[in-house]
Amino acid sequence: xxxxxxxxxxxxxxxxxxxxxxxxxxxxxxxxxxxxxxxxxxxxxxxxxxxxxxxxxxxxxxxxxxxxxxxxxxxxxxxxxxxxxxxxxxxxxxxxxxxxxxxxxxxxxxxxxxxxxxxxxxxxxxxxxxxxxxxxxxxxxxxxxxxxxxxxxxxxxxxxxxxxxxxxxxxxxxxxxxxxxxxxxxxxxxxxxxxxxxxxxxxxxxxxxxxxxxxxxxxxxxxxxxxxxxxxxxxxxxxxxxxxxxxxxxxxxxxxxxxxxxxxxxxxxxxxxxxxxxxxxxxxxxxxxxxxxxxxxxxxxxxxxxxxxxxxxxxxxxxxxxxxxxxxxxxxxxxxxxxxxxxxxxxxxxxxxxxxxxxxxxxxxxxxxxxxxxxxxxxxxxxxxxxxxxxxxxxxxxxxxxxxxxxxxxxxxxx
Amino acid sequence: xxxxxxxxxxxxxxxxxxxxxxxxxxxxxxxxxxxxxxxxxxxxxxxxxxxxxxxxxxxxxxxxxxxxxxxxxxxxxxxxxxxxxxxxxxxxxxxxxxxxxxxxxxxxxxxxxxxxxxxxxxxxxxxxxxxxxxxxxxxxxxxxxxxxxxxxxxxxxxxxxxxxxxxxxxxxxxxxxxxxxxxxxxxxxxxxxxxxxxxxxxxxxxxxxxxxxxxxxxxxxxxxxxxxxxxxxxxxxxxxxxxxxxxxxxxxxxxxxxxxxxxxxxxxxxxxxxxxxxxxxxxxxxxxxxxxxxxxxxxxxxxxxxxxxxxxxxxxxxx
Numbered sequence: 161x162x163x164x165x166x167x168x169x170x171x172x173x174x175x176x177x178x179x180x181x182x183x184x185x186x187x188x189x190x191x192x193x194x195x196x197x198x199x200x201x202x203x204x205x206x207x208x209x210x211x212x213x214x215x216x217x218x219x220x221x222x223x224x225x226x227x228x229x230x231x232x233x234x235x236x237x238x239x240x241x242x243x244x245x246x247x248x249x250x251x252x253x254x255x256x257x258x259x260x261x262x263x264x265x266x267x268x269x270x271x272x273x274x275x276x277x278x279x280x281x282x283x284x285x286x287x288x289x290x291x292x293x294x295x296x297x298x299x300x301x302x303x304x305x306x307x308x309x310x311x312x313x314x315x316x317x318x319x320x321x322x323x324x325x326x327x328x329x330x331x332x333x334x335x336x337x338x339x340x341x342x343x344x345x346x347x348x349x350x351x352x353x354x355x356x357x358x359x360x361x362x363x364x365x366x367x368x369x370x371x372x373x374x375x376x377x378x379x380x381x382x383x384x385x386x387x388x389x390x391x392x393x394x395x396x397x398x399x400x401x402x403x404x405x406x407x408x409x410x411x412x413x414x415x416x417x418x419x420x421x422x423x424x425x426x427x428x429x430x431x432x433x434x435x436x437x438x439x440x441x442x443x444x445x446x447x448x449x450x451x452x453x454x455x456x457x458x459x460x461x462x463x464x465x466x467x468x469x470x471x472x473x474x475x476x477x478x479x480x481x482x483x484x485x486x487x488x489x490x491x492x493x494x495x496x497x498x499x500x501x502x503x504x505x506x507x508x509x510x511x512x513x514x515x516x517x518x519x520x521x522x523x524x525x526x527x528x529x530x531x532x533x534x535x536x537x538x539x540x541x542x543x544x545x546x547x548x549x550x551x552x553x554x555x556x557x558x559x560x561x562x563x564x565x566x567x568x569x570x571x572x573x574x575x
Numbered sequence: 576x577x578x579x580x581x582x583x584x585x586x587x588x589x590x591x592x593x594x595x596x597x598x599x600x601x602x603x604x605x606x607x608x609x610x611x612x613x614x615x616x617x618x619x620x621x622x623x624x625x626x627x628x629x630x631x632x633x634x635x636x637x638x639x640x641x642x643x644x645x646x647x648x649x650x651x652x653x654x655x656x657x658x659x660x661x662x663x664x665x666x667x668x669x670x671x672x673x674x675x676x677x678x679x680x681x682x683x684x685x686x687x688x689x690x691x692x693x694x695x696x697x698x699x700x701x702x703x704x705x706x707x708x709x710x711x712x713x714x715x716x717x718x719x720x721x722x723x724x725x726x727x728x729x730x731x732x733x734x735x736x737x738x739x740x741x742x743x744x745x746x747x748x749x750x751x752x753x754x755x756x757x758x759x760x761x762x763x764x765x766x767x768x769x770x771x772x773x774x775x776x777x778x779x780x781x782x783x784x785x786x787x788x789x790x791x792x793x794x795x796x797x798x799x800x801x802x803x804x805x806x807x808x809x810x811x812x813x814x815x816x817x818x819x820x821x822x823x824x825x826x827x828x829x830x831x832x833x834x835x836x837x838x839x840x841x842x843x844x845x846x847x848x849x850x851x852x853x854x855x856x857x858x859x860x861x862x863x864x865x866x867x868x869x870x871x872x873x874x875x876x877x878x879x880x881x882x883x884x885x886x887x888x889x890x891x892x893x894x
Contacts, residue, residue: 161601163602163605163606191867191869192868193869194872230737231737232733232736232737233729233736233779234730234736235729235730235780237782237784244780259757260758260759263760264761384616384619385618385619385645387645387646387647387648388648389647391648394648397647399647402615403608403611403612403761431646432646433643440600442600442608443600443604443608444608444609444615444643444644457619493766495762554759554760554762555762556759558764563764563766563768564756568759
């Protein structure tokens with residue numbers, strides 16, 4: 161069984177929580193006692209129907225205010241696939257949550273209200289899905305029951321979204337007409353949309369192709385930890401523990417250790433369950449090398465394919481995630497793969513308007529702003545362009561004083 | 576109409592063919608690797624890590640994942656058991672045997688000591704579960720632990736569903752759900768100020784069913800009470816409780832012997848058994864796949880108290 165990660169985004173009233181509730185409920189992923197609690201709360205609140213949004217709003221403040229505050233993770237499975245669903249709030253001020261959910265997503269679900277069509281929010285969601293390079297986007301045109309299941313409404317919105325997607329370079333988009341409240345085309349195909357020939361949402365999620373590795377040609381393994389038991393059984397063992405970021409690492413492969421540039425070959429790939437001949441993307445393994453060379457946490461073992469960049473000049477698009485604004489000259493820490501280095505913001509090149517998708521000069525980036533910056537790091541980092549590699553191309557900006565995660569960046573060559 | 580079909584929008588960057596071929600990891604492989612990645616990352620970035628170990632299935636899986644993360648080196652941190660004193664003897668025996676067999680270091684922080692020191696007040700006949708928070712936070716402070724691994728899963732409970740994998744606790748041990756660090760890609764930030772610590776949940780993305788399939792696949796040993804056995808129980812509020820210290824049956828609660836197993840193993844006074852004939856991990860997995868009641872709903876009296884019971888406990892520093 162495969163794992164599929166989904167991120168959902170929608171504005172406050174688009175019915176996102178209801179859609180997820182419907183997906184969980186109709187796929188029989190909600191158990192009886194959970195449902196009973198939701199029914200009880202719904203009745204106490206005077207809701208006409210069982211409020212399926214209560215299935216996902218987990219915090220007291222969320223239930224009280226009827227809004228989703230923070231990313232919530234939900235789990236469900238069908239006989240075909242196991243799903244992790246990151247439910248992200250749609251408020252304007254919570255871009256950071258959408259970026260968070262989208263960073264690991266295989267599929268992003270963007271929700272629009274059929275009566276209102278694309279809004280500033282939907283454009284923002286599409287933009288963020290494109291920015292984070294989510295491989296697939298599903299547009300759910302919700303509340304089609306409120307437009308009398310009118311095909312033209314759906315077609316108009318889908319076409320408008322297609323234009324946005326193509327402008328953003330979104331790779332694959334599927335548009336589905338749904339009614340989350342009544343369940344049309346969520347888990348079960350609807351008889352009320354005879355003009356729609358595509359799959360219901362769940363069928364689509366079960367069948368959409370997932371690439372386990374978005375950059376299979378370039379092999380990288382960032383070293384997390386050096387394993388040296390120094391025990392009677394393993395007196396001289398020295399292994400480099402880490403997760404394969406992309407590509408395939410095989411025993412006997414020549415590898416280059418970056419940033420040092422030292423070259424050696426893979427002598428063994430060890431796991432608790434015994435040695436393996438090869439390790440593919442996402443596998444956590446321990447690599448032994450043929451030569452006794454200096455390798456430490458933060459180094460990257462690079463195998464076949466193109467070489468990553470080793471640089472102290474890091475440029476990229478960032479999403480700023482804390483209220484104190486980011487200005488040129490700011491000192492931060494950059495965490496890239498397993499390496500954390502000090503850095504200074506050399507320049508703030510632009511702010512991106514997520515409504516018009518245009519760039520303009522900026523003197524600072526505020527909370528939830530997206531912009532292009534250039535950094536100078538105190539030590540070299542080993543990176544790929546985010547467009548080529550979502551693992552080695554993403555980085556965190558960490559506030560030097562508080563240690564909190566202040567921003568997220570995606571490596572791109574400065575233009 | 577002719578337009579209302581899927582694929583209305585065309586792909587500009589199709590998935591590369593080689594990404595679709597080759598070795599595919601199963602969802603359990605992915606969850607295991609993800610957990611090992613988190614454990615290694617946090618140990619590399621912290622000074623004094625510790626693993627919360629109750630002897631329950633989630634902590635047993637977590638310990639197994641920690642062994643995998645550092646093999647062939649030993650697990651580079653101790654285990655911490657917050658002991659309510661209301662233990663299932665089978666679980667304590669399992670805990671001690673496992674610790675001895677693997678040569679691990681176990682630190683026991685006893686709620687009784689917190690009661691004796693006047694740090695918390697025991698209410699006779701009530702669960703000691705909420706009292707554990709004080710004992711846990713005292714143990715973390717006394718030992719200077721700065722990274723505390725726990726086996727909690729997001730699917731257990733809706734407040735847990737909002738939790739980060741690496742979650743900062745302030746100097747009072749408190750969780751502030753509205754001000755959590757964003758967590759992106761597989762980049763985890765365990766940085767914290769002196770006096771603060773991080774709680775780390777490497778199994779955040781596991782479900783109860785995943786745990787049992789993993790236990791079956793790895794042939795992991797667990798306390799016997801997870802499997803069907805005969806036991807004297809009494810029924811209270813729809814739950815099957817064991818008579819014992821902290822949970823005495825009332826006159827209208829007859830004690831009967833039934834075939835049961837435990838879905839969770841916690842404080843004996845508030846942990847219920849379920850009727851079951853499942854005798855192996857594989858049989859338990861089949862039973863879990865078919866169940867219509869959640870793990871905590873079936874077995875934890877304390878979570879039934881209110882809609883926000885877990886959120887409130889978590890905010891104060893609970894596991």
